[in-house]
Structure formats: C-alpha cells, structure tokens
Amino acid sequence: MCAPYVKSGPSASAMLNQTLAALAAMLIVPTVRYGARPAAMAVMAVLTCAACEAFCSLMRYGKIRIDDSSFAVTGLTAVMLTPVNAPVWLPCAACAAAQLAAKAPFGRYGRPPFNIAAVAGAFAALCWPSESFTYMDPAKPFTLLPFGACEYTAAVSPAAVLKNGLKPDVQPLDMLWGTGVGAIGTTAALVIAACGLFLFIRRAASLETTVSFLLVCALLAAFFPRIACSPLTSVKYELLSGSLLFCSVFMVTDPSTSPKTFAGRCVYGALAGGLLMAVRYFGAFGQGACFAVLLADAAVPLIDNFSFKTVTVFGRRSV
Amino acid sequence: MWKVPHGVKLEQMKRPSLEKPIAALTGNDKKQERGIFKLPEKKVSSPLILSAVGQAGITDETDGRRLYDKLVLLKSGKTGLGYAARACGAKKTAAIVGGSAGCGADGKVRVIRADPSRYPALAPAECELKRCGSYAVIGAQACAAVYDAVKNRKPQSETVVTVAGDGAPDWFNCRVKIGTPISEVLGALRGDYSAVVTGSSVKGKAAKDLSEPVRADTRLLLVLKKAKARSVFPCIGCGRCTAACTQGIVPWAVLKEMESGRADILRLPNVQRCIGCAACNVACPSCIDLCAAVQKAGRLKKSGDIYAGA
Numbered sequence: 001m002c003a004p005y006v007k008s009g010p011s012a013s014a015m016l017n018q019t020l021a022a023l024a025a026m027l028i029v030p031t032v033r034y035g036a037r038p039a040a041m042a043v044m045a046v047l048t049c050a051a052c053e054a055f056c057s058l059m060r061y062g063k064i065r066i067d068d069s070s071f072a073v074t075g076l077t078a079v080m081l082t083p084v085n086a087p088v089w090l091p092c093a094a095c096a097a098a099q100l101a102a103k104a105p106f107g108r109y110g111r112p113p114f115n116i117a118a119v120a121g122a123f124a125a126l127c128w129p130s131e132s133f134t135y136m137d138p139a140k141p142f143t144l145l146p147f148g149a150c151e152y153t154a155a156v157s158p159a160a161v162l163k164n165g166l167k168p169d170v171q172p173l174d175m176l177w178g179t180g181v182g183a184i185g186t187t188a189a190l191v192i193a194a195c196g197l198f199l200f201i202r203r204a205a206s207l208e209t210t211v212s213f214l215l216v217c218a219l220l221a222a223f224f225p226r227i228a229c230s231p232l233t234s235v236k237y238e239l240l241s242g243s244l245l246f247c248s249v250f251m252v253t254d255p256s257t258s259p260k261t262f263a264g265r266c267v268y269g270a271l272a273g274g275l276l277m278a279v280r281y282f283g284a285f286g287q288g289a290c291f292a293v294l295l296a297d298a299a300v301p302l303i304d305n306f307s308f309k310t311v312t313v314f315g316r317r318s319v
Numbered sequence: 320m321w322k323v324p325h326g327v328k329l330e331q332m333k334r335p336s337l338e339k340p341i342a343a344l345t346g347n348d349k350k351q352e353r354g355i356f357k358l359p360e361k362k363v364s365s366p367l368i369l370s371a372v373g374q375a376g377i378t379d380e381t382d383g384r385r386l387y388d389k390l391v392l393l394k395s396g397k398t399g400l401g402y403a404a405r406a407c408g409a410k411k412t413a414a415i416v417g418g419s420a421g422c423g424a425d426g427k428v429r430v431i432r433a434d435p436s437r438y439p440a441l442a443p444a445e446c447e448l449k450r451c452g453s454y455a456v457i458g459a460q461a462c463a464a465v466y467d468a469v470k471n472r473k474p475q476s477e478t479v480v481t482v483a484g485d486g487a488p489d490w491f492n493c494r495v496k497i498g499t500p501i502s503e504v505l506g507a508l509r510g511d512y513s514a515v516v517t518g519s520s521v522k523g524k525a526a527k528d529l530s531e532p533v534r535a536d537t538r539l540l541l542v543l544k545k546a547k548a549r550s551v552f553p554c555i556g557c558g559r560c561t562a563a564c565t566q567g568i569v570p571w572a573v574l575k576e577m578e579s580g581r582a583d584i585l586r587l588p589n590v591q592r593c594i595g596c597a598a599c600n601v602a603c604p605s606c607i608d609l610c611a612a613v614q615k616a617g618r619l620k621k622s623g624d625i626y627a628g629a
Contacts, residue, residue, distance in 0.1 A: 015555075110554055258556065261558055
C-alpha cells in the first residue's frame with residue numbers, strides 16, 4: 001500500500017525561499033573576499049525591506065502581516081547590484097523607496113507589475129550615480145569596515161570600459177571567479193550559473209526567459225560589437241561584464257512580473273535582452289539591466305494579451 | 320473545526336484500496352430487496368429502461384449528474400453499457416479501465432486503457448472517445464444501479480465507498496446506504512485523523528462536518544492525519560495551471576477576467592468544458608481556487624448574458 005498523495009508541489013512561498021537561498025549563497029564569495037561588509041549590507045537592506053513591509057501592512061490591514069519572504073529577496077537582490085565600497089545606506093534607501101513606491105500601492109507579492117529590485121537598482125542609479133557606479137579595485141589594498149568608511153583604490157569596471165569603446169584589461173576567464181571589478185553579486189559568473197542551475201532544477205525560475213535573454217544579448221554583441229574585436233570576444237566581454245548575467249538569472253525570471261505563457265516568456269526575455277543592449281549602446285550608464293527589466297515589465301500585459309489570443313485562437317487550445 | 324486540505328488528488332488516492340473487497344456496512348434489509356416502483360411493461364425496451372432509470376433516481380458517480388438526463392441527452396442523437404446503451408440507442412460500447420485491470424477478457428467489450436498516473440485518468444480516454452463522435456462516460460456503479468432498476472425495480476439506495484488516507488490504518492471498501500452520516504462510515508476507524516475529504520472519483524471537497532451524509536456520487540472518504548494548510552497568494556503568473564488543464568482552458572486568464580469585475584464571455588474560451596477535476600488547483604503554487612473561478616465563468620457563459628459580468 002503506497003503512501004497517500006497529498007499536494008507536495010512547489011508553492012509560491014517555497015519558490016521565494018529557494019530564490020532567497022540562492023541569493024544567500026551568492027553572498028558567500030563576497031563575504032570571504034571582502035569581509036563582513038557585504039553581509040552587513042545585506043542584513044541592513046533586508047531589515048529595511050522588512051520594516052517597510054511591516055509599515056505598509058500596518059497601513060493597509062491595520063496590523064503587521066508579513067506573509068512571504070519577497071521583501072528579503074528584494075533586499076538581497078538590491079545589495080547584489082551595489083558596489084561593496086558603496087555606503088551601507090545606499091541599498092537601504094533604494095529598497096525603502098522601491099518598497100514604498102512600487103510595491104505598497106499594488107499589494108502583496110504577485111500584484112506589483114514591476115520587479116521591485118529593479119526599481120531599487122534604477123532608483124539608486126538615478127539618485128546616487130557616483131555611489132552606484134564607483135567600484136573599488138580588489139587587486140589593490142583595501143580596508144572595508146562593516147558599517148564605517150572604507151579605504152580603497154577606485155577602478156573602472158569592465159562595463160564602463162566597454163562603454164568608452166575600449167577593451168577591458170581583464171581576461172574573460174578571470175571574470176568567472178569573481179575577482180573582477182563590479183557590484184557585489186555580479187562578478188562571480190560561475191556562482192551565478194550554479195545558483196541559476198539550482199533555481200531552474202527546482203522550477204523556481206523559468207529557463208526559457210534566461211535562454212532567450214542571453215541569446216539576444218549574445219547575438220547583438222556578436223553582430224554589433226562595441227569594441228574592435230572578434231564577435232566571440234565581444235560576446236564574452238558583454239555577457240560577463242556588468243550585471244547582465246545576474247539579471248538573466250535573478251531578475252528577468254521573476255514569475256510574478258514575467259508573462260504567463262511559454263512563448264510570452266521567450267518574447268519577454270528577448271525584449272529585455274534587446275533593451276539591455278540598447279541601454280548599454282545608447283544609455284548614459286554602463287549598466288542598464290534594471291532599466292531594461294523595468295521597460296520589459298511594462299510590456300508584459302501586452303505580451304500576455306497577445307500570447308493568450310495566439311494560444312486560444314491559433315493553438316491547439318481552440319475555442 | 321475540520322481543516323480544509325488543499326489539492327488532494329482523490330482519484331489517485333483511492334487507487335491502492337481498489338484491490339480490497341467490498342464489505343457491507345449495513346445489514347441486508349429484506350424490504351429493500353423487493354421492487355418498489357412499477358414499470359409499464361415487462362419487455363426490456365429502451366423506453367422501459369429510461370423509465371426505470373428515471374424512477375430509480377440513479378446518479379452517475381463519475382460526475383454526480385442524473386443518469387436519466389445523460390441518457391435522454393444521448394438518445395437525441397448522441398451515443399454509451401448493456402441497458403444504458405440500449406436505452407439511448409448506442410451503436411458501440413467500450414470499457415475504460417485503469418492500469419492492467421482485466422476487463423473485457425471475453426473479447427466482446429472494447430477496452431480503452433486509462434493511464435492511472437495521469438490526473439484525471441479519464442481525460443486522455445475521453446479525448447479518444449471524442450474522435451468517435453458523441454459519447455457519454457457512465458460509472459460502474461451507475462451501470463450496476465441501472466441493472467438493479469430494470470431487473471429488480473430497485474431505486475438507487477446504496478453506494479460503494481472507499482476509505483483511504485494516512486489517517487486510516489486499514490483501508491477498506493464498503494457498501495453503504497445513501498444518506499448514512501460520514502461519522503457512521505468512519506465509526507469503526509481507530510486512526511487518528513484531523514481532516515476528511517469526500518467526493519466522487521474526480522470531484523472532491525473537504526467535509527466540514529462529519530454528520531454530512533454519504534451521497535450517491537460519494538466514492539471516497541479520504542482520512543488525513545494532518546491537513547496541510549497553505550496560505551493563498553495572488554497569481555504569480557507561472558502558467559502551470561494551463562499546462563495542467565486537460566480541457567484546453569487557460570485558468571489564469573479566466574481568473575483575471577473574472578476578477579476584473581466586467582467579465583466578457585468572449586474572453587472566456589473553453590470554460591464550458593471544465594470537468595471540475597481541480598488539476599489547476601493542484602498545480603497552482605499560489606493555492607488559488609482556479610477551478611471555482613472557471614466553473615463560475617462556465618455558468619456565466621452558459622447564461623449567455625454578456626452584461627452579467629459588468
């Protein structure tokens with residue numbers, strides 16, 4: 001007699017917890033390399049998000065009601081997009097603004113049309129660009145206190161070098177291990193890939209969005225290189241620089257803001273990829289992942305509407 | 320207070336207990352053995368069978384509908400076993416069996432195999448039947464009740480209920496009178512349980528009160544030690560409900576349309592096909608009652624009132 005089957009499939013809160021676990025795993029490498037500062041920034045950002053969540057629920061329901069861990073995902077994602085030498089208040093302020101402006105008016109997880117972490121990233125980039133895009137050189141001596149001021153040597157990130165039309169002075173293979181210049185969670189490509197694999201296997205993230213996103217970015221990088229090099233080299237530098245890879249795993253795959261059909265998610269991924277490369281080519285900032293995700297999110301209702309019609313009228317699910 | 324479990328696949332739950340023999344919960348009542356209604360003629364003909372089915376008040380346990388209505392509907396140009404087939408003039412009959420059950424060994428009955436690992440198991444078989452034209456699926460108990468109605472003039476008064484679940488130490492099948500309280504069926508059960516799910520093979524719901532009676536379409540009493548309560552989230556748009564639905568419905572779109580407050584029936588495709596299996600509910604990670612939304616949309620569409628949702 002086999003054991004009875006009661007629903008044991010993934011729940012929305014389990015999916016959030018898995019994403020949270022993957023983001024927490026992303027903190028290990030920076031914490032080992034830079035000390036307690038990345039962890040302190042993460043704790044402060046998550047606490048800020050929790051406080052905002054509690055405040056919003058108090059205003060909405062008259063009592064503190066925190067149902068899910070989406071606020072922690074927002075906090076950790078925002079920290080991953082922040083340089084380790086940035087002030088601790090930067091991700092906290094960005095998260096607070098995003099929670100209050102982009103989540104509170106819409107309600108619980110699943111309701112907001114925009115990725116809250118992308119709003120936080122865009123807010124920080126627009127309000128404090130110098131703090132958001134000043135990176136330290138990890139190869140030079142540095143002193144990073146958990147909450148205090150930092151002593152470091154500033155360096156230009158590969159994304160900024162590419163923006164200036166120059167070839168970054170770093171080998172693409174070195175960008176795999178997190179030894180390069182960049183934001184806390186965006187430099188270790190291998191760790192991002194491992195976390196992505198975990199999320200895809202646990203079905204907490206949709207693979208098709210990531211694949212179409214990376215494919216379009218790679219094609220645009222190959223056909224329209226920003227620097228004088230072979231298409232393959234351009235693809236390597238474009239994919240491994242900035243927050244592109246992190247964005248492909250943790251931001252465009254957010255099920256609550258991406259379209260609801262397979263085809264829709266493919267289109268959404270491709271659109272986000274195209275927009276990200278457009279922001280890189282024509283935008284003011286070297287990193288445009290947050291802006292690209294927000295612009296793509298705005299198109300989701302249109303994509304859903306179109307893909308629903310396609311599914312019901314032209315597909316096997318005919319009326 | 321009984322807990323309401325979420326996403327229980329009744330059809331798959333009862334499978335292991337199907338091998339158990341059927342025990343009679345109540346003693347044989349001699350008065351019930353005799354026929355209690357009269358039929359106009361003794362020769363078994365289509366109108367007589369329909370009359371017997373109507374008077375016996377037989378309910379099909381597969382969908383909880385009155386069998387008389389199904390047969391009359393089929394007779395008017397559509398097609399179905401034995402008396403039921405003759406009642407509606409069916410040209411072909413077939414038996415849908417799950418797994419390796421030995422049905423139709425004599426070669427007279429065509430056998431359609433249903434995949435018990437799929438939910439609902441009947442859906443692929445129904446797709447095969449649809450290709451043959453008009454059809455109806457009639458449950459085994461309803462067929463047995465038709466035989467009793469025609470041959471013995473007996474109304475449908477009993478049903479076979481399977482008792483299963485981790486809260487029942489011994490799973491068993493029993494023949495009970497319709498109307499018997501659930502508590503009486505579970506009376507002999509010594510297990511420690513906190514929730515009971517009751518329903519037909521496909522449709523099921525949590526019993527909120529154990530004094531609820533066993534109905535004609537009650538096929539299973541699922542006794543659970545602990546009902547896993549899940550919190551409900553808004554739709555996160557994963558699209559798993561669409562993949563789970565065997566009838567081509569897009570539940571998330573139906574939910575969105577119904578929640579809009581001004582549902583347009585033209586934007587509710589296929590909702591009339593819902594068989595109430597609640598596979599969408601089981602697949603939904605947000606634990607939304609999509610099945611209820613789809614069935615509500617089905618009623619709205621059937622009413623044809625394009626302004627009803629406004």
